[in-house]
Amino acid sequence: MRMSRLFLRTLRDDPAGADIASHRLLLRAGCIRQVASGVYAWLPIGQRVLAKVAQIVREEMDAAGAQEMTMPIVQPRELWEQTKRDVDYGPLMFRLEDRKQARYNLSPTAEEVITTIVAGELESYRDLPMNLYQINWKYRDELRPRFGLLRAREFLMKDAYSFHIDVDDLKRTYQDMYDAYSRVFTRCALTFRPVEGEAGEIGGDTNHEFMAMAAVGEDDVVWCQKCDYAANAEVARRKSETVDGKADAPAREKVHTPDMPGITAVAEHLGVPAGELLKCIAFDLDGEVGLALVPGDRDVNPAALAQAVAPKRARLLADDDFAAHPHVVKGYIGPDAESVALVIADPMVSAPHGWVTGANEIDHHVRSAVLGRDFEVGEWADLVAVVPGDPCPRCGSPLSIDRGIEVGQVFELGTKYSEALGALYTDEAGAQHPMVMGCYGIGISRIITAVVEEHHDEQGIAWPAELAPYDVHLVVIPGKGDEASEVIKTADELYDALANAGVDVLYDDRDASPGVKFADADLLGVPVRLTVGAKGLKRDVVERKLRKTGEESELQITDDLLTVSAEELRTAVL
């Protein structure tokens, strides 16, 4: 493609409102343009990258035995009501009506549609397993669309759905998908971790998130420095167990802590580390009050608390809620089991220890509160949010925490959808059962954000070869001298020879300065840059520079290079 004809306007300056490198660079390199908040158009350069990522995903899905199809984007809302997910998604769902007031949703995923279709097509254990996928636009009406493609409202996703006779069979396909995903992200040159994940609106049991490690990521990834344990911080746990044994502490003593409703102030006032304070978090438990206890230097992980009290639902008390519970004194809460429905504590609280904790009285705390003597715990559960250095739940080695971008997720769904939508199969004995399902998503457009976050520098993007919009960026620098036409002629010939050899070339044939051309080449990030200039041609060489490493070399551009075999030319250049 000649740049003089390409629909591309690069931007010299960082666009306003683009807060992260990938967003800035994708805009500056003319890959995308915003059309509405969280809604983008893909310009030709970006389109090529998008198609390459989609093709990698397609190849790996096909190789893993999944079959491609396409589900509609406009889906009957009725299906979403049958699984109650219309409510679960709430304002995240785009909804619309047609001219006859029939109600539809714009697809955020497609479990309902595929399960309905499969229910109509498959009926016997002999028809299973079946794994179906599509690559299509998806919709989430995000409250705050941001970071360009990272949290967009219209985005390209690969979603796959598998159907099985039982969980064992599901686990085989789950593993196949897990492996296929690893190959996809490897081919995309991403540094990634599969981590134990949370289910969100999808529901289901076991699941893994594939996290591309990036400082701009919106997820915290907890991972073990020794073993392969890794989990989304929301579901991550530390190794912990309750300790028996009573603390050898003096008697409980009430102390005056005027105007000190916070852990830090109390610890400082009393001259004890925050970790010796007992933090009591009040929460609503289906209309009653519960208390969650963790050490003062720790936070409660809301997802962990939710899991611990399920199927009941926990919600942290808001300021207004305290009025209805005068025995629970905001800022000075103590572990008073008699006044609440449930006291649940993290095992860290079992350490034999005299705790400083609230006195359930304004401006007062107590010292030397001892478990089993001064307060009781009704239930034990892993509640603390993991921090770096915590022991790995699997091997005990120190855990680390890094930020990640979720680029894929694999779920064991179970029978939630097949039961709601009647996807049944008949076994060998003639009995009917709901199919066991899995589902598997990859954010195609989101991968591009992660790739640019990982592969860029001050000058621009440095695309990995498999995703690059072109293989070679050919720059001609004709100069002002008599040899200008000869330089252009050589560049034209090289362009044609490369094209004939099956190399995708972006040819900067514009009437622009070397500075502009080189800056654009660095910004656009094609892996190999070839420069044809007068100086080099005098010595019969073309300059070759690798975008990623900056490594430079020279290619002999004798007549030979233009007449060698396609294979030889490719090898020499790429």
Added chain:
Amino acid sequence: MRMSRLFLRTLRDDPAGADIASHRLLLRAGCIRQVASGVYAWLPIGQRVLAKVAQIVREEMDAAGAQEMTMPIVQPRELWEQTKRDVDYGPLMFRLEDRKQARYNLSPTAEEVITTIVAGELESYRDLPMNLYQINWKYRDELRPRFGLLRAREFLMKDAYSFHIDVDDLKRTYQDMYDAYSRVFTRCALTFRPVEGEAGEIGGDTNHEFMAMAAVGEDDVVWCQKCDYAANAEVARRKSETVDGKADAPAREKVHTPDMPGITAVAEHLGVPAGELLKCIAFDLDGEVGLALVPGDRDVNPAALAQAVAPKRARLLADDDFAAHPHVVKGYIGPDAESVALVIADPMVSAPHGWVTGANEIDHHVRSAVLGRDFEVGEWADLVAVVPGDPCPRCGSPLSIDRGIEVGQVFELGTKYSEALGALYTDEAGAQHPMVMGCYGIGISRIITAVVEEHHDEQGIAWPAELAPYDVHLVVIPGKGDEASEVIKTADELYDALANAGVDVLYDDRDASPGVKFADADLLGVPVRLTVGAKGLKRDVVERKLRKTGEESELQITDDLLTVSAEELRTAVL
């Protein structure tokens, strides 16, 4: 692909509600399934065909110098209001709001978005021409979705938009697109005609529709048996000119025609051919009444009338309207110029002739009404709907009329969008002008309907090779005898050999009867069927049958066939 693993359930019987062959067969062959009215899922077999059509379109667009990109499906309504097209589309548009009550449309086309983008990227005459396209889902909330993919509400369309400094430059790209479209439809094995078309909601000047000729088509195509004139019936004209000279007819005479408000009854009653009656059609013309005159055996073409009175708007009078115009007597209208604002007539009415026409009085007509003596015509315009045998407007030869499916359309848009949305360029002298635009659509999913309509028989689909979901349908008939395992082994080997040779094979390895397998092969319509059976293997042959022609032949299946080169194997089989 082994059919035992393929997501495919063929249907023996015609599905209810599928009125045309393509709809029936695409459902029966498991290509598509309806998810909502006019909204379909594409199952794996259909997906493969859809991808092949899209790829043909992509190749021809790229070869013609167009650049692929992707516009969002969810588009800000504000853009559509700037061009007033939100009103033009009316209830055909799917509309929605987000959580912040911002208003959007689901894209039926993308002139507004692309023009806005181009306005931000291109600025100089040097940047033009530019031709951009996308292949993406489009939406029209049809009042009556029907005929499967033919009139769907969600459909895959290629839409291209070109930008130019002037009309001459536009005409070059227009011709390139016209030629590219001809190549696309030729590769899709469609019998098609480019015809002069009407603009619809798009607006603009010159345009051509590409019609795939099919009895189920929703458009009438008028074409000349001699020259290359062809036009949508809505814009088709017959060769006609007004004739001078007064009729030699007796004096005007009122006759009693009791209870005969119709042409046929009056003609019969008076014993004259319908063509000797003068049909007077009353219409509303921006609040006044006009009359359109044509011979009694002819109909007024509403599109022709609209064009003739533009920019005023003509609307045929409804029954209720007549009360307000007592001098225009429904069923007995005569050409009384004094009582109406405009009398407009087709040149056929200029034939020197004593006409029978209405007397503007209940139950009465007149005989021998003569133009220039008994009635006057204010304007002449081509008004009659063309009928077969009419003279070609270009060469005078007889015209034919056939039904067609519109599979593509090319438009000269002019500056409607660039003016409304500020897509300007600066010329060499520094002056600014609106860009001149063209737009070019192809119905990707609709092509599939047209192809099946043209390429099917009683047994099923007969896909043209370039669109077929697979190259070869391999059927194994193991039989009940001892040689069954040997037959299967040979079929397996042939399957592998073909796959290695790059042939896409659908392998019917199911445990099903020969009758079921052959019926499914005929239904699915893969171009070449290979049958491996015990009887043939005794003679070392495999049966080869062409789906389209039924032509049968035998392939020697000695060890040689499995070890010949990929090229030889391909040649032997395909």
